[in-house]
Amino acid sequence: MSAATPSTNPSPSIVVTGDRTVGPLHLGHYAGSLQTRLALQETHNPFILLADTQALSDHQGDYRKVRQAVIDVALDYLAVGIDPQKSTILIQSMVPELAELSFYLMNLVSVARLERNPTLKSELRAKGANSEISAGFLSYPVSQAADITALRGTLIPVGEDQLPMIEQTNEIVRRFNRMVGEPILNECEALLSNTTRLPGLDGKGKMSRALGNHLALSASADEITQAVNKMYTDAQHLTITSPGQIEGNVVFAFLDAFDPDTQHVAALKAQYAHGGLADSVIKARLNDVLQALITPIRERRAEYAQDTDAVLSMLLCGSAKARQTAALTLHKVKTAMGMYYF
Incomplete structure (x- = not known):
């Protein structure tokens, strides 16, 4: 973005x-x-x-x-x-x-x-x-x-x-x-x-260190995956076929913020709102996006930390x-x- x-x-x-x-x-x-x-x-x-x-x-x-x-x-x-x-x-x-x-x-x-x-x-x-x-x-x-x-x-x-x-x-x-x-x-x-x-990762207020609902820019690959898997989506989205809420869905908020392919995000939103898209699919997409964003940051940080x-x-x-x-x-x-x- x-x-x-x-x-x-x-x-x-x-x-x-x-x-x-x-x-x-x-x-x-x-x-x-x-x-x-x-x-x-x-x-x-x-x-x-x-x-x-x-x-x-x-x-x-x-x-x-x-x-x-x-x-x-x-x-x-x-x-x-x-x-x-x-x-x-x-x-x-x-x-x-x-x-x-x-x-x-x-x-x-x-x-x-x-x-x-x-x-x-x-x-x-x-x-x-x-x-x-x-x-x-x-x-x-x-x-x-x-x-x-x-x-x-x-x-x-x-x-x-x-x-x-x-x-x-x-x-x-x-x-x-x-x-x-x-x-x-x-x-x-x-x-x-x-x-x-x-x-925040828990959907409660903004991302904050004090609330413990944050994801560090130096997070490991496993920490990113664990954070995404715990993210709040829609409590009423009980089956793949049921319509899901976009508003208040933390995964979509993160996709809006970090996914460079806005057209793909729009398509995911439309399918999710209509029904027929599992939470696991949008979480997998977000995991890929965050891994691609954070991995080079983490690696450069490690290089600078050596001196x-x-x-x-x-x-x-x-x-x-x-x-x-x-x-x-x-x-x-x-x-x-x-x-x-x-």
């Missing part, structure tokens, strides 16, 4: 995107953002953040997991085809200007407004009512706003569930610019992929490049705020 195409803009758009480094990426990431990033790197030079400081709230007290996740996500980026010659991949904590700008922007948003953010509310529910929520987690929409604005982002590839974060970023930008009386920070627009929400020092060196170079842009933005912000005293 083709990735989303950015709208025509008279001035070059600056793309900023990224992931919290909480573990290896999965098919939901691929459908929701990675395909779009692959397309954008051919026309732009995107900034792609490994958001390790934000991930600290997910791994409180175990920073080794965050460090390993930085490497894992970087390996996934390279394995799917993110090219460090075309995309600037950076580690969030290696650009300290992001943290400083985040601190200034925190003063422009209330705790109540953060708690109303639908994306944050959803993640809080996923963590459970009895979880001890850190201040860092609560303020991560502000951190995300700082990442975007420090790197001058104007076009932000996101999943549908992240749209409230873009709205909040623009609220903060407008408030800051009004406060200083000049347009120091840029507003941005969201770019949705064609597959805005990939369901993690080279991967970290690449991340160091990307972080240094991004820091030049962030430092210039921070200088403009502090100048406008009168934060230079000598």
